[in-house]
Amino acid sequence: xxxxxxxxxSQILAAGRRMTLRCTQDMRHNAMYWYRQDLGLGLxxxxxxxxxxxxxxxxxxxxxxxxxxxxxxxxLTLASAVPSQTSVYFCASSVRAxxxxxxxxxxxxxxxxx
Amino acid sequence: xxxxxxxxxxxxTEGAIVQINCTYQTSGFNGLFWYQQHAGEAPTFxxxxxxxGLEEKGRFSxxxxxxxxxxYLLLKELQMKDSASYLCAVGDSNYQLIWGAGTKLxxxx
Numbered sequence: 309x310x311x312x313x314x315x316x317x318s319q320i321l322a323a324g325r326r327m328t329l330r331c332t333q334d335m336r337h338n339a340m341y342w343y344r345q346d347l348g349l350g351l352x353x354x355x356x357x358x359x360x361x362x363x364x365x366x367x368x369x370x371x372x373x374x375x376x377x378x379x380x381x382x383x384l385t386l387a388s389a390v391p392s393q394t395s396v397y398f399c400a401s402s403v404r405a406x407x408x409x410x411x412x413x414x415x416x417x418x419x420x421x422x
Numbered sequence: 423x424x425x426x427x428x429x430x431x432x433x434x435t436e437g438a439i440v441q442i443n444c445t446y447q448t449s450g451f452n453g454l455f456w457y458q459q460h461a462g463e464a465p466t467f468x469x470x471x472x473x474x475g476l477e478e479k480g481r482f483s484x485x486x487x488x489x490x491x492x493x494y495l496l497l498k499e500l501q502m503k504d505s506a507s508y509l510c511a512v513g514d515s516n517y518q519l520i521w522g523a524g525t526k527l528x529x530x531x
Binding site: 346348349350351352353356366408410411412413414415416 | 426431452453454463465466467470472480489509511513517518519520522523524
C-alpha cells in the first residue's frame with residue numbers, strides 16, 4: 309500500500325441499507341478526514357479524526373458515523389442510507405492535526421443510493 | 423456565513439496563460455490552498471499561501487491578498503494535461519478547510 313486506499317471504488321445501494329466505506333493510509337499520518345463531493349458544491353467535511361481514538365463532527369455529519377481504532381484505518385458508516393447520500397466520498401489524511409497541513413486524498417468511492 | 427467563490431468554468435488555449443480567481447469570506451483565516459483535480463480522480467495539492475504575495479512553483483504561481491480576501495492561481499505555458507478542476511480552500515479559525523466548488527479549466531489546442 310502506498311498512500312491512501314479506499315474501498316469499494318463504487319457501490320449501488322438500496323435505501324435503508326447499512327454501508328461502511330473503508331479508508332486505510334500507510335503514511336502514519338495523525339489526522340484523517342471524510343469528505344463528500346457533489347456537483348456544483350465544494351468538498352464538505354463529514355467527520356474528522358485528529359488522532360487515533362478521537363473523532364469530531366464536520367459540516368455535514370448527520371446520517372454518518374466514524375471510528376478511529378488505530379492510526380491507519382478510518383471507516384465511514386451510513387447506518388441507513390438515503391438517496392441524498394448519493395455522492396463521491398473522499399478520505400484524506402494529513403501529518404498534523406490542529407494546524408493547517410497539506411491533505412492527501414484517497415481515490416474516492418462513488419456511492420449511489422436508490 | 424462562510425463562502426468561497428470561484429468561476430465555474432474557464433477556457434484557455436494551449437501555450438497561453440490563465441488566471442483563476444478565488445474570493446473568500448470566512449470566520450478567521452489560517453492559510454489558503456489550491457488543489458488540482460482531474461476528472462474522476464482525487465484532488466492533489468498545488469500550493470499554499472499564508473502571507474500576502476506571490477508564491478511561484480514552476481509553471482504555477484499563487485497570489486494572496488488577505489486584506490481583500492482574494493487569491494489567484496496563475497498557470498503559464500498551458501498544456502493539455504492542465505485540463506482539470508482547480509479547487510480553492512481556506513483554513514478557518516478552527517483550522518478546518520472551507521472549499522470552493524472549483525473552477526473547471528478547459529484547454530483547447
